[in-house]
Amino acid sequence: MAAPPGSVIRLWNGATTTLHIGDGEETTLLMPPDDPSDISAGNSGAAVSTRGGDGLVGGVRGDAFLTPAPGRPG
Numbered sequence: 001m002a003a004p005p006g007s008v009i010r011l012w013n014g015a016t017t018t019l020h021i022g023d024g025e026e027t028t029l030l031m032p033p034d035d036p037s038d039i040s041a042g043n044s045g046a047a048v049s050t051r052g053g054d055g056l057v058g059g060v061r062g063d064a065f066l067t068p069a070p071g072r073p074g
Contacts, residue, residue: 007050014040022050 003009003022009029011018016032034041 003048004050007048010047010049011044012046013044014038014042016041022048 003024005022005024007022009020009022011020011029011031013032014035015038016035018029018032020029031044
């Protein structure tokens with residue numbers, strides 16, 4: 001995905017999260033690793049926040065982004 005400069009991308013895997021700031025270039029971001037002590041590990045997702053009117057180019061790939069976490073509407 002290519003996100004506009006300044007966009008905020010948050011990835012999570014259970015309670016483990018990572019934060020990335022978009023620079024306008026296409027990039028591949030890896031999901032955070034599983035934490036063996038976290039019983040919610042494997043429940044993964046992503047959220048992207050952009051400034052008003054900005055858009056994303058490309059798509060988010062992977063089942064983690066296409067399937068809602070258990071207990072969440074999708």
